[in-house]
Amino acid sequence: MLDTTHNLPRGTICIEDIEIGMSRSLSKVVTDRDIELFAEVSTDRNPVHLDDDYAHDTIFEGRIAHGMLTAGLISAVIGEQLPGHGTVYLGQTLKFLAPVRPGDRVEAVVTVTDMDLRKRKVTMETYCAIDGKKVLAGEAVVLAPSRKFD
Template sequence: MLDNLPRGTICIEDIEIGMTRHLRKTVTDHDIELFAEISTDHNPVHLDEDYARDTIFAGRIAHGMLTAGLISAVIGEQLPGHGTVYLGQSLKFLGPVRPGDTVTAEVEVTAIDHSKRRVTMETRCMVDGKRVLAGEAVVLAPSRKFD
């Protein structure tokens, strides 16, 4: 299940401090298995319930970078959107995401450098209103001047 705002592009000329965009996605077992294959991260805490039950998580969890990838989707598809170049991202993993959890990934513009086309955004992911990931992204936004 994926619930998000319309995709597209918001050029640097139209971005404002405080703008936000988000998406919601329910993380499935299939998502976790695909991410394990793509990333080659087959840590059993993600794939083996018996193993994971005996960890601090007391059950399987999604890869942290799978959750972080949802932030990338918001940035690349919504704000700023198509044509955006990722320059950097900090991440703090604050809680687990489990199979079946619905993650809300959100970005919020906190600073804009029009001369360099750089946009800084607070990034966060929540499950049931609880923050599971926090960070900051810096991106190069598209501009109408370069069309």
């Protein structure tokens, strides 16, 4: 369940209304349950995510969330807010910069950097941060919904 206390309204912004520089975000505390559910759904049961004793002896010195769980927060912003419902992902690059731990509040942010109105393509800078420090950065390219195709 998403923590919606810091989220903007959800819905759809059609390509005709998107502008370069538009940005949306969400904030979520990553919980032990989130990590356990992601492990179950993805079948990634690496003990660095699930076993305190094992994780303590790694370079992370404790359990961390799956990187793709964190990246999923970017997908949530894109699919729910900007452009929103009806968006189709075309590509996403990701650079993992720092670990996310259970209890961390992660802010996922997407900002429009380029558009091709004719092709309905939107390029966005994407990142996740904890207390203003980026833990993940990348770029997404999506196909935005259009009023012309309703």
